[in-house]
Amino acid sequence: xxxxxxxxxxxxxxxxxxxxxxxxxxxxxxxxxxxxxxxxxxxxxxxxxxxxxxxxxxxxxxxxxxxxxxxxxxxxxxxxxxxxxxxxxxxxxxxxxxxxxxxxxxxxxxxxxxxxxxxxxxxxxxxxxxxxxxxxxxxxxxxxxxxxxxxxxxxxxxxxxxxxxxxxxxxxxxxxxxxxxxxxxxxxxxxxxxxxxxxxxxxxxxxxxxxxxxxxxxxx
Numbered sequence: 001x002x003x004x005x006x007x008x009x010x011x012x013x014x015x016x017x018x019x020x021x022x023x024x025x026x027x028x029x030x031x032x033x034x035x036x037x038x039x040x041x042x043x044x045x046x047x048x049x050x051x052x053x054x055x056x057x058x059x060x061x062x063x064x065x066x067x068x069x070x071x072x073x074x075x076x077x078x079x080x081x082x083x084x085x086x087x088x089x090x091x092x093x094x095x096x097x098x099x100x101x102x103x104x105x106x107x108x109x110x111x112x113x114x115x116x117x118x119x120x121x122x123x124x125x126x127x128x129x130x131x132x133x134x135x136x137x138x139x140x141x142x143x144x145x146x147x148x149x150x151x152x153x154x155x156x157x158x159x160x161x162x163x164x165x166x167x168x169x170x171x172x173x174x175x176x177x178x179x180x181x182x183x184x185x186x187x188x189x190x191x192x193x194x195x196x197x198x199x200x201x202x203x204x205x206x207x208x209x210x211x212x213x214x215x216x217x218x219x220x
Contacts, residue, residue: 020033024057024058027055027057031050034050034064035049038066041066042066045068050062073119073120073122074120074124075104078102081100082100087099090137099166104163104165107159107161108159109159110134115132115134117130118155131146131151
């Protein structure tokens with residue numbers, strides 16, 4: 001299979017990626033090579049992404065993407081404020097989990113349907129956004145309505161606000177698969193194969209005026 005030079009050039013320039021030729025007739029060998037690449041790029045956190053039998057002599061191209069991200073929060077949670085609280089997995093199912101808490105000046109915004117909270121990392125180059133539906137079990141419905149344009153507008157509209165990140169009940173209605181994530185008071189570590197909804201954006205240079213009363217945002 002011939003790869004267009006323009007395609008090779010663009011993935012190298014825009015994604016710092018490259019193309020590797022594999023013999024898909026030797027499917028097990030090709031599978032091992034791809035999986036070893038994923039395992040290497042995610043520091044051993046994700047293994048066997050491509051199952052045996054998924055490739056064969058008819059396979060012509062496999063596009064693979066993996067992300068390994070580990071960084072400290074710019075404003076770290078104080079472990080002494082972490083406490084047990086109720087986490088709603090789904091309707092009629094809940095469990096007690098550790099909830100981190102803080103009150104700080106953070107990028108915050110909201111619409112009639114959801115809240116957005118920004119958590120910057122050290123060096124101020126990246127910021128992770130959390131999107132929380134206001135309806136208790138409204139995540140699935142919110143995801144069907146939101147699009148990239150709306151999210152980007154919400155990020156741009158966020159202002160530096162006194163926010164209370166607290167341990168009140170939090171709801172999870174959809175769980176992503178093939179993801180390993182570890183978040184604690186000091187840092188976040190996540191590994192993602194292919195594409196998942198991890199929302200990050202470059203930090204703003206400046207922020208709008210502060211609000212007086214802290215807004216509440218629930219984060220586990």
